[in-house]
Amino acid sequence: MRILIIEDEAPLLERVTAQLREQGYAVDTAADGRTGLYLGQEYPLDAAVVDLGLPDLSGIEVISRWRASGRCFPILILTARGRWQDKVEGLEAGADDYLVKPFHMEELLARLRALIRRTGGWTQSLLSCGSIALDTGAQLVTLAGQPVEVTAYEYKLLEYLMLHAGMVISKTTLTEHLYQEDEDRDSNVLEVLVGRLRRKLDPDRTLNPIETLRGRGYRFALDRSSG
Amino acid sequence: MRILIIEDEAPLLERVTAQLREQGYAVDTAADGRTGLYLGQEYPLDAAVVDLGLPDLSGIEVISRWRASGRCFPILILTARGRWQDKVEGLEAGADDYLVKPFHMEELLARLRALIRRTGGWTQSLLSCGSIALDTGAQLVTLAGQPVEVTAYEYKLLEYLMLHAGMVISKTTLTEHLYQEDEDRDSNVLEVLVGRLRRKLDPDRTLNPIETLRGRGYRFALDRSSG
DNA sequence: ATTAAGCTGTAAGCTAATTTAAAACTTATT
DNA sequence: AATAAGTTTTAAATTAGCTTACAGCTTAAT
CATH class of the missing domain: 3.40.50.2300 (Response regulator)
Structure with missing residues (x-):
């Protein structure tokens, strides 16, 4: 933010x-x-x-x-x-x-x-989409009810994406929101971060909660109704 | 407080x-x-x-x-x-x-x-989570029914954490509520204090009642239901 | 008054988690 | 096929937090 x-x-x-x-x-x-x-x-x-x-x-x-x-x-x-x-x-x-x-x-x-x-259109402190839920008070992320360990940056990223679920967020926007300094154009921190978060949120590669829109950015899926 | x-x-x-x-x-x-x-x-x-x-x-x-x-x-x-x-x-x-x-x-x-x-949402004077209980009237801490000797600051810390059990409390917030003076940014009193309290509340290192959320703060675990 | 005991804060070294950077690799698009 | 965009993997760098030992104080006891 x-x-x-x-x-x-x-x-x-x-x-x-x-x-x-x-x-x-x-x-x-x-x-x-x-x-x-x-x-x-x-x-x-x-x-x-x-x-x-x-x-x-x-x-x-x-x-x-x-x-x-x-x-x-x-x-x-x-x-x-x-x-x-x-x-x-x-x-x-x-x-x-x-x-x-x-x-x-x-x-x-x-x-x-x-x-x-x-x-962001959210009214309570619990953001939830499908089987993924994020409690902003306890700063707890759960996947199908099971807690998932996330790091500080992963948490920030997820919070931002979930807060803007369904919208395409460009990488520049994300870097600007997560980091103070302006982006290094030759750094792939964000991709690495997204990768790690994906692995944690979707170990079997089946839900795909974070969609990639090539050339445009990422989007947190609204409608993964398996939860 | x-x-x-x-x-x-x-x-x-x-x-x-x-x-x-x-x-x-x-x-x-x-x-x-x-x-x-x-x-x-x-x-x-x-x-x-x-x-x-x-x-x-x-x-x-x-x-x-x-x-x-x-x-x-x-x-x-x-x-x-x-x-x-x-x-x-x-x-x-x-x-x-x-x-x-x-x-x-x-x-x-x-x-x-x-x-x-x-x-903090508690109605009785006994805050209890799992096997750890804190009697705010008698200022007495018990672990699985056995009294535990805690010092003044350890007590304050535990009381604050238990009162806000399940929420992430940043280190700054903790210092503000425990001490009169504003924080020294280059002091590790809090870490030391947390360490001492942990050793007393969980000698065998098995319950982990005080979770660390790296870069975010501490959280008193709600659901250690072994008591 | 003197001594002893315990509490609290400081400092240093250590450990391990986390973040970054770089390179190799994969997938989409033209 | 060529290129651009995104992913994954690895290793290195960084940093937060933990531990331990100790010194200064305060409190209690003699």
Whole structure:
């Protein structure tokens, strides 16, 4: 999951960034509206956290412009305590949720998770497709009820694919979401990762939960109804 | 467990703080509503004790604002005897339990324990998983019925993990709830602590009650049904 | 006051899991 | 058949977590 944070208070920005990275998100940051606007236009985000009180270009303005240009990832706005009324303006501009500063880090995480889940069309913390299920709370993957051991990266990959089950996800998109740095064009980490995950999720090579669309990317199959 | 106390009478605040620290809680304190509100927004609390008769910002106000901004830790309110009717207002604002002053320290401790337990989904004061049981009242740990000697920190760690049994808890989250100070990123206290606890709870290395999820955290196993 | 015992945190080395990189190999597409 | 895209295998590099030993403190006992 790739998240953008736009926040001008450096210490807060750092804390939030560290926390989200720890949770396994790929995090992009901006300390002003202009940079933030650009990053949001340029990169495929899963969510954005935007402080409304920004220098140069206001948070409201950034959100409006994103929405005007068709960007539809969920946006969580942060408002200073004295300015909580701003939230209305923010929500009208196209934000999805708000949080009043100072806030509880866990609250931010919870809301972000909820937002991301909602946009993926999932409502509970258990993603399940056919015989494969992923519990985001216990971070447990099960295959036909049996737990499957997955590594941190495998988990992230699976979560992203299941969250977007049925959609084709390009390799570039995947690398961008799983890793901070931009892709090395001469690396096959992703293919290796997909291979390992496939072997774990489908030992007998019969279900094929992760489809390959040559030249386009991967797709998590929706309809493997053997579970 | 991390607890916040908001109380303007200094002697009472001190007594309660000392008592809770003695019980092994990490305690944050505030003598007025404004500070208390802020601390509650900022730190990951497991519970809060709020006196309703506060200077500047009232207890009711503090609770309302916390709840409005999504804070969901349990809250115990304290009311003066003459003002016991205030409790209704407090509970409506989002508090979970109340205590009329003057009270017995024992009673406060018992109610706090109950509140914290309930948030983890436990209804009785005995947390038990497989052959491991933890009595939050007596602060006693038993393994297959036999008492196990654990130190203060080992107890805190075990209590937190058992309360959130089945969920993955990151190391940062654990440190935040076990210690007052913020994490040293280059310390391995937690690993050492987990190691010691494991040796005590599972001397033969066969049950593995505390699972490690590399890169993600620890998880107390729900289903070790050998007890 | 002195000593002993136990608790907690630090540091270092170690182990093993995980990730990366590279090369050989397979499959689709034109 | 030629080429591009994807897969698999292996080995090397990296890193997270475990263990152990020890030192500083605190608490209890003499």
